[in-house]
């Protein structure tokens with residue numbers, strides 16, 4: 001018996017990391033968008049810190065940091081073999097699962113992209129733009145795109161109907177427009193308040209989250225079926241459970257409400273840290289809800305009880321030493337600071353302290369447990385080598401490293417980051 005227990009405990013310790021359930025930290029700004037891949041293990045998040053992060057949910061850690069957009073990453077989608085990001089720069093980027101540069105880029109809008117949707121057959125990508133348009137892009141080889149008109153103000157959300165035959169958009173003009181894939185307006189529905197989020201269930205039920213805190217349900221003909229008062233402040237994000245039974249409605253100033261779709265009533269509100277949230281996604285088995293918060297953390301919740309899962313981590317500070325906050329590189333460093341401090345005793349984070357970095361041999365900070373790849377590097381950190389590290393990315397520059405893949409593509413931003421590291425991390 002004792003042997004069994006010991007074996008069990010030993011096994012538990014061995015597999016515990018694989019069952020990591022805690023919060024996901026890696027973003028330097030509010031988490032604006034979230035999606036989970038169909039396999040259920042990989043999630044992608046987009047943030048005001050201008051990056052998207054690919055996460056392993058079973059390992060509870062960041063796998064890759066995708067930096068491409070000039071501005072916040074407002075919308076993300078997970079594909080079978082990659083990801084889509086949409087940014088404040090009006091660009092849509094398609095990424096392969098292991099790519100660190102976009103495989104395809106579309107300048108879809110002349111203003112920020114607020115929402116993305118993929119047709120059920122994977123052939124069409126729709127984006128909602130703050131330029132007032134909806135862009136429908138044919139993703140097949142040689143496919144073109146068209147801009148769908150009809151909204152009078154910014155467009156916040158898009159979704160395909162379950163049969164993939166029409167596209168639905170919602171905007172600040174309080175209109176929901178249903179389009180055919182050839183761009184014809186099939187129906188326009190005027191709601192009492194501006195629309196900021198939209199989801200469609202497999203049975204055709206549509207739900208729109210509105211600026212008056214109400215979630216409006218429409219039937220598949222686009223007629224208003226019922227309205228549910230979800231929060232006291234505007235509903236800005238919605239997520240539907242894969243079985244179509246539960247709708248989560250989030251608001252930047254309030255709690256997340258979980259609504260029973262069949263009964264059309266409020267089941268409960270999430271109870272815990274990390275609120276308000278900006279983005280949400282259910283796991284494919286419907287058991288967990290992920291939320292992306294203003295506190296830069298992606299948190300996990302039990303979708304049946306509404307309880308927060310895992311140890312409660314405080315948001316902490318953003319790691320930028322006060323006197324250097326105004327430097328242009330400080331904003332970029334916020335994305336590094338979840339793993340690196342600039343303190344001489346910067347232990348306890350995932351990466352080594354970057355205090356006194358320049359002139360230091362790579363992999364040499366006493367007390368930090370580097371990867372084998374790093375321990376064997378013959379490299380000194382200078383402006384040139386740090387710049388190269390983030391120009392081509394850690395995987396190419398220091399193969400085998402455990403630093404998640406990320407690049408800072410713009411030379412000016414790289415220089416700003418280096419200037420910041422040199423000054424804010426100077427030996428004192």
Ligand code: HEC
Pocket residue numbers: 026062332333335336337338339340350351352354357361362363364365369370371373374381386390400401402403404417
């Ligand atoms: C999600 C965690 C994470 C993020 C975010 C991150 N790093 Fe790292 N970084 C690491 C880890 C882990 C290592 C150690 C690498 C190894 O041992 O293979 C490392 C190593 C380094 C090193 C080498 C340090 C040494 O002592 O040799 C530098 C320089 C560095 N990172 C800079 C940055 C900068 C600048 C950013 C932001 C643009 C950044 N990192 C973002 C995790 C991270």
